[in-house]
Amino acid sequence: RKEVEQDPGPFNVPEGATVAFNCTYSNSASQSFFWYRQDCRKEPKLLMSVYSSGNEDGRFTAQLNRASQYISLLIRDSKLSDSATYLCVVNPRAGNNRKLIWGLGTSLAVNP
Amino acid sequence: NAGVTQTPKFRVLKTGQSMTLLCAQDMNHEYMYWYRQDPGMGLRLIHYSVGEGTTAKGEVPDGYNVSRLKKQNFLLGLESAAPSQTSVYFCASRSVGGGKTQYFGPGTRLLVL
Numbered sequence: 001r002k003e004v005e006q007d008p009g010p011f012n013v014p015e016g017a018t019v020a021f022n023c024t025y026s027n028s029a030s031q032s033f034f035w036y037r038q039d040c041r042k043e044p045k046l047l048m049s050v051y052s053s054g055n056e057d058g059r060f061t062a063q064l065n066r067a068s069q070y071i072s073l074l075i076r077d078s079k080l081s082d083s084a085t086y087l088c089v090v091n092p093r094a095g096n097n098r099k100l101i102w103g104l105g106t107s108l109a110v111n112p
Numbered sequence: 113n114a115g116v117t118q119t120p121k122f123r124v125l126k127t128g129q130s131m132t133l134l135c136a137q138d139m140n141h142e143y144m145y146w147y148r149q150d151p152g153m154g155l156r157l158i159h160y161s162v163g164e165g166t167t168a169k170g171e172v173p174d175g176y177n178v179s180r181l182k183k184q185n186f187l188l189g190l191e192s193a194a195p196s197q198t199s200v201y202f203c204a205s206r207s208v209g210g211g212k213t214q215y216f217g218p219g220t221r222l223l224v225l
C-alpha cells in the first residue's frame with residue numbers, strides 16, 4: 001500500500017457543482033495533514049491545513065477521519081479557477097523536519 | 113517580498129555536464145528543501161537544510177550535492193548530469209514553528225540529453 005493515495009481523476013464537473021476528493025494514508029501515527037493546489041506547470045501552493053475537528057475556508061471544507069485513515073476536501077460552488085491538481089500531503093511524525101509525504105494529486109477540471 | 117525564487121527557469125544539458133541550480137528566499141526562513149517532480153512519481157525530496165551551514169539527505173539524494181553557505185540561499189548541484197535527472201526541480205522554504213507550510217519557488221525545468 002502506498003503511504004498516501006489519491007484518485008488521480010480527472011474529475012470533470014460543471015461550474016457550480018460540489019465535488020469531493022479523498023486521500024488515504026497508511027501510517028496511523030501521522031501527525032498533520034494538508035491540501036496543496038498545483039496549477040499546470042506551476043509550483044504547489046498551500047490550500048489549507050486539515051485539523052482534527054474539520055475546518056472550512058470559504059467554499060472549501062477539509063475533514064480528517066483518523067479511524068479510517070483518510071482526509072477529504074470538499075469544494076462547493078465550483079469555479080473555473082478551481083481547475084487544478086489537488087495534492088494531499090501528510091507529515092508522518094511530530095518534530096519531523098524533512099519528509100512530508102506527497103500524494104500524486106487529483107486532477108479537477110471545472111467546465112463552463 | 114519576492115518569496116522563493118529559482119534560477120534558471122529552464123536548462124538543457126548534455127549527459128556528463130554539470131550545473132548548479134540556485135534557490136533564494138527573502139522570508140528569513142530557517143528550513144529549505146529541494147524536490148524533484150516527475151510524472152507518476154509525485155514530489156520527492158532530494159536534500160534539505162535546517163539552517164545555514166547544514167544540509168541533509170532526503171529521499172533521492174544520489175547524483176546531487178547541495179550547499180547552504182548563506183541562510184537565504186540553497187544551491188543544488190549536478191556534478192555529472194544523466195538523462196534520469198530530467199525533471200522539474202522545486203525549491204521550498206519554511207519557518208521554524210510556523211506550522212509545516214512550505215513555500216515553493218516557481219521551479220526549474222531541466223532536460224538532460
